[in-house]
Amino acid sequence: MVGSGIIREIRSYHLDSDESQDAVVHDFGYKIIIPGLVDTHVHINEPGRTHWEGFHYATRAAAAGGITSLVDMPLNSSPVTTNVAALEAKLRSFKGNGWVDCGFWGGAIPQNIDDLDDLLDAGVLGLKAFTIESGIDEFPEVNAAHLKQVMRKLGKYKLPLLVHAELRDSYTEHNVPETKPIGKSYSRFLASRPKRWENNAIKLLIALASSNNDEGIFTKLHIVHLSSSDALSLIREGKDTGLCISAETCPHYLHLFSEAIPDGNCIFKCCPPIRDSENREHLWNGLAEGTIDFIVSDHSPSPPELKQLESGDLENAWGGISSLQFGLPLSWTEAKNRGFGLSKVVEWMSINPAKFCGLGKRKGRLAPSFDADFVVFDEHAEYVIEEQNILYRHKLSPYIGSRVTGMVEKTFLRGNLVYSNGEIIGSPRGQTLMNQNFS
Numbered sequence: 001m002v003g004s005g006i007i008r009e010i011r012s013y014h015l016d017s018d019e020s021q022d023a024v025v026h027d028f029g030y031k032i033i034i035p036g037l038v039d040t041h042v043h044i045n046e047p048g049r050t051h052w053e054g055f056h057y058a059t060r061a062a063a064a065g066g067i068t069s070l071v072d073m074p075l076n077s078s079p080v081t082t083n084v085a086a087l088e089a090k091l092r093s094f095k096g097n098g099w100v101d102c103g104f105w106g107g108a109i110p111q112n113i114d115d116l117d118d119l120l121d122a123g124v125l126g127l128k129a130f131t132i133e134s135g136i137d138e139f140p141e142v143n144a145a146h147l148k149q150v151m152r153k154l155g156k157y158k159l160p161l162l163v164h165a166e167l168r169d170s171y172t173e174h175n176v177p178e179t180k181p182i183g184k185s186y187s188r189f190l191a192s193r194p195k196r197w198e199n200n201a202i203k204l205l206i207a208l209a210s211s212n213n214d215e216g217i218f219t220k221l222h223i224v225h226l227s228s229s230d231a232l233s234l235i236r237e238g239k240d241t242g243l244c245i246s247a248e249t250c251p252h253y254l255h256l257f258s259e260a261i262p263d264g265n266c267i268f269k270c271c272p273p274i275r276d277s278e279n280r281e282h283l284w285n286g287l288a289e290g291t292i293d294f295i296v297s298d299h300s301p302s303p304p305e306l307k308q309l310e311s312g313d314l315e316n317a318w319g320g321i322s323s324l325q326f327g328l329p330l331s332w333t334e335a336k337n338r339g340f341g342l343s344k345v346v347e348w349m350s351i352n353p354a355k356f357c358g359l360g361k362r363k364g365r366l367a368p369s370f371d372a373d374f375v376v377f378d379e380h381a382e383y384v385i386e387e388q389n390i391l392y393r394h395k396l397s398p399y400i401g402s403r404v405t406g407m408v409e410k411t412f413l414r415g416n417l418v419y420s421n422g423e424i425i426g427s428p429r430g431q432t433l434m435n436q437n438f439s
């Protein structure tokens with residue numbers, strides 16, 4: 001039973017019983033109903049780079065993918081979300097364009113560290129920082145001293161610090177190794193972003209968080225888009241020693257693997273890179289053991305010309321994978337093949353990310369008092385992903401031609417049908433998810 005967008009009651013359904021007569025009844029047959037997914041890592045490039053993709057296209061694709069809540073990254077819009085004015089610009093862009101609910105991460109850069117309180121007070125759900133260049137000039141990386149300061153600031157708010165964790169090797173000017181040009185070679189691209197960079201960044205972050213903890217400053221540290229399976233033991237150790245550390249990975253690291261990636265096809269380029277099949281299996285083990293907490297898309301679209309599709313130039317192509325709509329079938333296909341049940345996938349794609357971003361009392365579960373966000377899912381449907389199915393702006397995907405299992409048939413946002421069998425329904429009813437609204 002749903003009322004005013006909230007789940008009021010869950011009870012057995014009897015076709016002939018009188019007690020159901022007072023409600024509109026939707027009968028989904030034997031299809032499974034799962035909670036709407038929560039994707040806490042989505043790059044919506046509006047305002048400023050709406051031609052890359054804006055709220056309209058991204059949130060429609062989200063609805064089609066069974067995602068009812070997403071959290072926007074503070075780049076690659078222009079301005080980047082590193083101050084209150086930029087957040088307000090985001091909110092104006094979202095208004096009337098959101099087909100699903102949306103929260104916002106703020107950005108921490110060297111230039112705004114003293115002003116982060118304003119951004120946090122304005123309702124961002126936490127802060128994102130980079131330990132390596134982000135690819136966007138206005139969003140430079142931070143160093144260890146900055147990170148320590150940001151962690152201290154966030155401790156007061158009990159909000160997470162999300163980090164793109166790759167750290168370049170440090171060399172003296174006399175000791176720079178020779179590097180081969182990458183060109184179209186995927187193996188050279190892969191070698192140019194080694195696992196070691198991820199491991200080193202994560203080591204540094206854990207050391208900083210631990211030292212804050214020792215000083216009694218609570219630090220909630222989150223590693224975004226983990227690709228290096230070598231870092232799993234570091235994260236496990238951090239968790240075991242009582243550190244509040246979490247990690248996410250993405251469908252591209254769980255589905256794709258480097259041995260099958262052809263040279264000169266930049267559609268597969270992302271950072272950190274997609275690694276080999278053995279690494280992929282270790283990531284699945286990391287999920288199974290709870291070392292990796294959840295799965296998010298890291299949907300990062302761009303216009304086709306930036307992906308260097310004609311030249312195949314992996315060095316200069318934009319790094320980012322478009323996948324918002326297909327995370328559930330891709331993850332379910334791979335999970336099922338490894339013997340996991342659908343309930344595990346729901347835990348990884350709905351329950352855990354909802355809790356992580358502070359929405360754990362409102363999203364991620366089918367239970368009384370939770371938002372009536374749910375998906376009618378055919379767990380058995382098999383099909384091939386085709387370009388014509390894509391609802392996001394630029395129809396690029398490394399998954400076109402992939403056979404998957406699991407079809408989102410309908411998506412409901414707070415009790416309203418927003419997607420049904422290939423069609424977006426109604427009007428944009430998405431609401432903003434600001435920190436002060438659900439604490």
Ligand SMILES: [Zn+2]
Binds near residue numbers: 043300
């Ligand atoms: Zn990202």
